[in-house]
Amino acid sequence: MDLEASFTRCFDGLAAIDGGTTTPGTGWNRFAWTEEDLAARAWFRAEAALLDLSVSDDRNGNLWAWWGWPAPAAVVTGSHLDTVPAGGAFDGALGLVSALVAVAALRHRGVRPRRPLAVVAFADEEGARFNTPTFGSRLLTGSLDPATVLARRDGDGVTISEAVTQADVDPLELGADPEALARIGVFVELHVEQGRGLADLDAPVALATGIWPHGRWRLTLDGAANHAGTTGLADRRDPMLVAAAAVEAARAAARTNDAIATVGRLRVEPNSANAIPSRVDAWLDARAPDAERLDRLVATWRRAVEDAAAEHGVEVAVEGESRTAGADFDGGLRERMGATLQREGIGYAELPTGAGHDAGILSAHVPAGMLFVRNPTGVSHSPFERAEISDCVTGVRALAAVLEDLLCA
């Protein structure tokens, strides 16, 4: 079986849905429950049908393609179909395409599983539309209470409740799904790496060691709107100056804590070139190797922001918007995956990541692991995200070997 040809055919089908090609351009915009997402779900059903897999939705809108009869303790692999705004072609897509091609390869070489396998496409992993990342996996595992988010609206005022209904998911049925969870004996997610770890280490794939704790904080800075041309410096209460200090303090606090921090979103009011802003909102995204360093980073940042606010007569409020505890992937599973890769002669590295994944959510409930595929530039969440076809094929080989080992042991 020509893995490269199978991979390319399958991958191009998904990439064609939004954005048109895998050439970097304006990016992919497949947000949960939209027309583009529904087209991707139809693509998934069609690809599964080509492999004689039987597809079913669960109560939370996750899609399952089964090889064998659905039963407890199955081997499960998969990822997600949705993207961030102007996202890349690989994030999520690579894991699903690789899973489908790996299943095709196992079938092609006559593997006879001792337990069922499912390829799962988790719903709304990025959370771009409703600010609800890992929506499908958190609902399934009971770690997200649907009542707390059903009324959230997208930029057009559509609620989650309305959006899922349009996708034939009953909002009243959303929530913990212990039967579905019990069917997952082990979960393996393949994902394009989102940094330059593998490029620097010169390896095609990695086993993930864990996910860093992560949080998002919203900073609200209230100053006083005023005329930019007539208000003396001493009479200003300019929140933009405090926002600038917050951007710089985030970088400094990340550096001293061996962590990462980003201010990627700002809202300025009234955002007029000749007016001192009345208010600036800024969002801090911070991730660190452990919870202590994350706390220290945020505390240091906050003190710096409060000092700047006091200096400029600006009122400051900091609100935690989200916080995830991070995850350590199952050590036994990782060892077993590593042994399989060695047997196959696939060189690999081990890396942590700062990004959240459905595998991280599941890892609190079942043995879970991740395979990363090298990203030559490290660019992700961008139309310029990419992976070499040879590395993608190595990823498929690695995933197929890991699945075969788990299915047949």
Added chain:
Amino acid sequence: MDLEASFTRCFDGLAAIDGGTTTPGTGWNRFAWTEEDLAARAWFRAEAALLDLSVSDDRNGNLWAWWGWPAPAAVVTGSHLDTVPAGGAFDGALGLVSALVAVAALRHRGVRPRRPLAVVAFADEEGARFNTPTFGSRLLTGSLDPATVLARRDGDGVTISEAVTQADVDPLELGADPEALARIGVFVELHVEQGRGLADLDAPVALATGIWPHGRWRLTLDGAANHAGTTGLADRRDPMLVAAAAVEAARAAARTNDAIATVGRLRVEPNSANAIPSRVDAWLDARAPDAERLDRLVATWRRAVEDAAAEHGVEVAVEGESRTAGADFDGGLRERMGATLQREGIGYAELPTGAGHDAGILSAHVPAGMLFVRNPTGVSHSPFERAEISDCVTGVRALAAVLEDLLCA
């Protein structure tokens, strides 16, 4: 004649058009040629009619209300009807209301002018909709070539050409209007002060000495979009850090040049909390007592921005969007206005301003002067802009005395 009652009635009529009351709230949004602006223009025509003034439009959409037959070398006073986004009730409006009430007062006390007088409402002084400040006065004086701006679009994609057509102004007729200019023998604009100069000096009104040179520069910072959770600090090219440096450098350069500078507008792409921005645009508004200090300020700022961009691997471009030379108001006229105020027993100060005004545009062509009315907080371009009624009445008395002197000498 009860000046306070006349003033209040007239002022409240204009304030009611957009925003509803003179109580600070969400602010006034009267942008050129919109429904709100047309309503304000109708208000102006109606108030002029109450005073038996004859109203006519000129080719550039400026409205003229004449006491006496339109003729060269008239005494002209006025201001503008449009506002900035979420603007205050006084900016522009105070000058027009005070002009109308002053004319009423002169008529009431039987003044017999020796030359005609006009109250003028200049079109689109703020330039909020099309980024074309002092549109009407610059067209009239020939200092703005309409061909360079007719295709500019507002936020909804409407061009200036389309917008003026909707207000019954022929876009092909826009441009230098030497006949209209020749009718202006002298121009006096009353305006709410936009800083705390009079509040600090404890005077109700001021004569303007001049307008500071002023410019606007657009800064474009191109970095690399990337995942906020997985990209190491060393692998980032984050334009937000350079924008932060630009905000702080603007303040520092203003301080060392006894000038003012503001970054009030930013545009962040993709502006997502979990993405390193690909690009940030920032606008610098800077004003200084003289051209040399303004140049020095911008050069210092630019060097600081370029240093930060080099440090962070970000590409930087700086583009001058507008520059005005500033203005020194006619010394003879100012002396004469001062003598009149002294005769009337009205205490006054003399102040420069960093704000542009139609009077500044006209000052290059005819003797022009300005009266400022005390602003107790200095807040302007904001719903919280205000002036005490007693100071507004003093402003009307001052303007009436100045106009009487100019009309009857």
